Amino acid sequence: MPFKRSQINVVCFLAFLNGLAAFGIDSSLPAFDEIRPDIGLLEGSNQISLIVTIYIIGVSIGQIICGPFTDRFGRVPSIKFGLMLYMFGALGSLLSQNLLTILIFRFLWGLGSSIPASMRTTIARDLYSGDEMAKVMSKIMAVFLLGPIITPLISEGFLSFTSWRVVYSLGIILAGIGILWSIWFGETLPSNKKRNLNWEMTTRAFKTIFSTRITIGYVLAVTFGQGAFVIWLSSSQPIFDLVYGKANQFAVIFSILGIPMAIAFFASNYFISIFGAKRVAVFSVGISVLSNTASLLLALTSNGTPNFWIWLILVGSSNIFLSLLTPIGLSLALEPMGDLAGTASGVAGAISLGGAGLLAAIFSTQINYSVTPLAFGYLLYSIISLLMIFYTESGRKRISELNLVT
Numbered sequence: 001m002p003f004k005r006s007q008i009n010v011v012c013f014l015a016f017l018n019g020l021a022a023f024g025i026d027s028s029l030p031a032f033d034e035i036r037p038d039i040g041l042l043e044g045s046n047q048i049s050l051i052v053t054i055y056i057i058g059v060s061i062g063q064i065i066c067g068p069f070t071d072r073f074g075r076v077p078s079i080k081f082g083l084m085l086y087m088f089g090a091l092g093s094l095l096s097q098n099l100l101t102i103l104i105f106r107f108l109w110g111l112g113s114s115i116p117a118s119m120r121t122t123i124a125r126d127l128y129s130g131d132e133m134a135k136v137m138s139k140i141m142a143v144f145l146l147g148p149i150i151t152p153l154i155s156e157g158f159l160s161f162t163s164w165r166v167v168y169s170l171g172i173i174l175a176g177i178g179i180l181w182s183i184w185f186g187e188t189l190p191s192n193k194k195r196n197l198n199w200e201m202t203t204r205a206f207k208t209i210f211s212t213r214i215t216i217g218y219v220l221a222v223t224f225g226q227g228a229f230v231i232w233l234s235s236s237q238p239i240f241d242l243v244y245g246k247a248n249q250f251a252v253i254f255s256i257l258g259i260p261m262a263i264a265f266f267a268s269n270y271f272i273s274i275f276g277a278k279r280v281a282v283f284s285v286g287i288s289v290l291s292n293t294a295s296l297l298l299a300l301t302s303n304g305t306p307n308f309w310i311w312l313i314l315v316g317s318s319n320i321f322l323s324l325l326t327p328i329g330l331s332l333a334l335e336p337m338g339d340l341a342g343t344a345s346g347v348a349g350a351i352s353l354g355g356a357g358l359l360a361a362i363f364s365t366q367i368n369y370s371v372t373p374l375a376f377g378y379l380l381y382s383i384i385s386l387l388m389i390f391y392t393e394s395g396r397k398r399i400s401e402l403n404l405v406t
Contacts, residue, residue, distance in 0.1 A: 062114025
């Protein structure tokens with residue numbers, strides 16, 4: 001029998017499941033230098049960034065299939081399957097001896113993490129509705145945001161006396177805890193609400209997203225915005241190490257940068273209530289474009305090595321504002337989706353996250369002893385993101401004008 005689900009139990013459980021997905025990324029970043037020689041990469045090789053990119057692609061693909069999967073088999077069986085795949089991917093990754101092998105298992109690790117990560121909204125919707133659900137979701141995010149702040153520090157702490165393979169083994173232990181916790185938590189989908197596997201809604205969602213200007217416009221805006229941020233995720237450690245010689249400070253600074261991003265996430269609700277989601281989206285990406293322009297100019301005038309702290313402030317401010325675009329942009333993208341909103345949410349998230357991973361790989365693998373590729377990628381993608389918002393809203397305006405005429 002499952003225990004009585006108090007709100008704090010629900011919040012902690014779902015935040016933990018989300019945190020497992022983040023662990024797969026945040027635990028890897030401080031370990032790049034240790035992983036390289038163990039999988040046959042040369043010192044300073046930026047191919048190491050691919051272990052982040054492929055993990056993100058795995059998560060994005062999993063988002064597409066997990067909706068119908070959990071509706072057919074239930075929440076707990078789906079979580080257990082996802083976490084067993086998570087454990088298999090983590091185990092294969094820590095045993096890998098070359099780049100190809102670790103990329104295969106990192107993909108499986110990401111694929112497995114996508115199912116428990118998707119449970120945040122799914123289980124919350126099973127148990128709550130209306131304002132209560134919104135409050136629970138906010139609390140889940142508040143707890144979850146602690147993960148990206150503390151995980152790099154924990155990883156760095158372990159790396160000070162042991163290997164990256166031990167850090168990855170922590171993922172296996174955490175997934176095992178997740179499986180036991182899910183059994184204790186219990187099923188939230190009544191048996192009479194389970195449905196046969198049906199991909200019709202997913203197919204419809206794909207077609208509708210790509211044929212609806214407002215939706216595909218904002219999905220692409222989010223994709224390019226996230227693409228810039230994933231460049232940071234996959235190449236920040238090499239920049240700290242190779243460009244600035246500050247590898248030993250990476251985990252601490254990376255964690256500190258997560259704090260203003262978390263604050264901005266919660267403050268965004270206040271600004272949206274005053275100015276509206278569209279204006280906040282334009283303002284956020286616009287500020288990012290300005291920061292990225294300054295960053296690129298500094299990089300070009302300093303042979304790719306601008307003052308570390310000035311560069312960090314500019315990139316950090318860009319990350320803060322770009323992070324606001326994802327929840328706002330996806331919510332605006334789903335406005336025209338009607339009864340497809342639930343399925344379309346997973347599909348849109350998969351498109352934006354998978355696309356961001358592919359876009360980031362273009363620049364993150366080019367970074368060696370200069371920040372110029374990162375600065376150029378940031379500026380290019382943020383400009384495209386802003387243009388997509390303008391393109392989308394101009395189409396909305398024309399539709400409104402036509403409606404007035406008719």
